Amino acid sequence: MTFNIAVLAKVKGNSAFMANDYATARSLYTHAMTIDQSNHIYPLNRAMANLKLARWDEAEADATKSLELSPHNVKALGRRAVARRELGRWAAARNDIQTFIDHGGDSTYAAQELKAIEGAERSPAPVPSSDSDNLGDAFQNLQVEDGTDLFTIRDSGLLQKGAGAFAAREFHCVEAEIRNLSPGNLDKFLSLHNSHAECSCYPNLALGIYGTNSFSFSDDNSGICLKASRFNHSCSPNARYSFNANTGAFRIYALGHIPVGEEIFVMYISGSRVYGSTRQFRQNLLNAHHFTCACSVCSLPEAESKMSDARRVKLTELWESIPSFSPTQGRQRLKVIVKGIHLLKEEGFLADADDFANDAGIVCAYHSDWASARYWTRFTYETRVAEFGEDSTRAAQVRGVYLNPKSIQMAGRGPHKELSDIRV
Numbered sequence: 001m002t003f004n005i006a007v008l009a010k011v012k013g014n015s016a017f018m019a020n021d022y023a024t025a026r027s028l029y030t031h032a033m034t035i036d037q038s039n040h041i042y043p044l045n046r047a048m049a050n051l052k053l054a055r056w057d058e059a060e061a062d063a064t065k066s067l068e069l070s071p072h073n074v075k076a077l078g079r080r081a082v083a084r085r086e087l088g089r090w091a092a093a094r095n096d097i098q099t100f101i102d103h104g105g106d107s108t109y110a111a112q113e114l115k116a117i118e119g120a121e122r123s124p125a126p127v128p129s130s131d132s133d134n135l136g137d138a139f140q141n142l143q144v145e146d147g148t149d150l151f152t153i154r155d156s157g158l159l160q161k162g163a164g165a166f167a168a169r170e171f172h173c174v175e176a177e178i179r180n181l182s183p184g185n186l187d188k189f190l191s192l193h194n195s196h197a198e199c200s201c202y203p204n205l206a207l208g209i210y211g212t213n214s215f216s217f218s219d220d221n222s223g224i225c226l227k228a229s230r231f232n233h234s235c236s237p238n239a240r241y242s243f244n245a246n247t248g249a250f251r252i253y254a255l256g257h258i259p260v261g262e263e264i265f266v267m268y269i270s271g272s273r274v275y276g277s278t279r280q281f282r283q284n285l286l287n288a289h290h291f292t293c294a295c296s297v298c299s300l301p302e303a304e305s306k307m308s309d310a311r312r313v314k315l316t317e318l319w320e321s322i323p324s325f326s327p328t329q330g331r332q333r334l335k336v337i338v339k340g341i342h343l344l345k346e347e348g349f350l351a352d353a354d355d356f357a358n359d360a361g362i363v364c365a366y367h368s369d370w371a372s373a374r375y376w377t378r379f380t381y382e383t384r385v386a387e388f389g390e391d392s393t394r395a396a397q398v399r400g401v402y403l404n405p406k407s408i409q410m411a412g413r414g415p416h417k418e419l420s421d422i423r424v
């Protein structure tokens with residue numbers, strides 16, 4: 001069976017209509033019309049939703065559109081007559097009913113409508129204002145699965161095949177998930193951006209939208225979050241996604257102060273690839289997402305862009321140099337760490353300083369400078385809490401050493417050194 005998203009939008013639109021949710025129905029018919037402009041049913045149905053919403057002008061236009069695609073369709077004529085009556089266009093409404101009769105429309109309905117036109121003409125009612133199109137804004141995951149084992153290996157039962165991998169839980173195909181969405185959520189899903197309209201990456205619109213907006217929560221989990229999918233990318237993000245595999249919570253954390261009205265940006269590529277690479281390298285990665293990055297860093301004038309590239313390349317060099325320091329080079333190592341964190345700040349990159357700081361805590365604990373070790377373990381812990389949440393695995397990993405730096409594996413093993421002069 002082929003997956004026809006326009007038909008699905010219409011079917012879900014009809015469900016919403018039957019549930020008296022005319023705004024959602026109208027929006028779903030709009031999606032169907034955008035996807036398939038040749039089907040007269042979609043504007044015909046939207047005309048009906050518009051009549052229910054007292055959007056008389058739009059109902060008339062939809063019925064006219066439907067009639068262009070399917071001339072003399074009696075349902076479209078009937079709906080247009082009602083819209084025209086409500087708009088006070090009596091003669092045009094009567095003409096529609098006459099054509100309706102001429103093409104076999106129900107005579108009882110025609111008589112009732114002619115009577116209504118006559119009544120309205122005698123005592124015209126004020127045109128009611130249109131309902132607003134408030135679709136609500138529920139946060140809803142399209143597909144979030146638990147972390148149970150995906151498959152088990154066991155004997156396939158056929159001698160020549162040997163063992164095989166067998167599903168340990170149900171796998172959902174994205175299309176089936178989309179089919180099961182409520183009308184309201186399908187409407188919101190279809191309103192999301194599709195970056196794959198012009199390419200052949202995905203076989204249909206629904207998968208294109210999924211490809212543009214889905215998140216990898218973990219290695220085997222992905223899904224859509226209708227609100228979170230609206231956050232744009234920046235190579236100097238002021239927020240970051242955090243998925244907590246234990247609680248299943250998917251949150252967005254601000255990485256610093258974000259004033260009212262400022263856009264909230266996250267990053268679509270991993271931290272080290274964002275802060276440690278050139279504009280061109282980042283763009284090569286973002287090409288898979290089918291857009292040219294227009295963030296504040298990638299839009300810098302050429303000279304400033306080169307300086308930014310140089311800082312980010314330097315950051316990678318510093319990070320990669322850290323393991324090469326010998327235990328006796330604690331001071332040099334700390335200086336590199338501090339320089340790295342300063343470079344991150346200069347790049348407006350507010351995330352990921354925790355990895356540098358974590359290493360600094362180890363260096364200070366090794367040299368028994370407990371005050372400095374506490375400074376750095378606290379820095380690490382607080383950065384992780386701010387970035388990933390107090391209940392995150394990343395914060396939990398460093399909570400123990402934050403509470404007690406002496407529990408660091410190499411603590412106290414080196415000669416005592418005073419390192420408090422090397423801090424951020």
Ligand SMILES: C[S@@+](CC[C@H](N)C(=O)[O-])C[C@H]1O[C@@H](n2cnc3c(N)ncnc32)[C@H](O)[C@@H]1O
Nearest residue numbers: 193195213229230231232233291292293294295
């Ligand atoms: C997950 S959506 C984000 C929300 C989207 N802007 C919308 O209108 O719904 C991802 C799409 O947003 C656009 N986008 C996000 N960040 C961008 C950036 N830094 N530069 C240019 N386009 C960006 C791209 O079209 C991308 O495929």
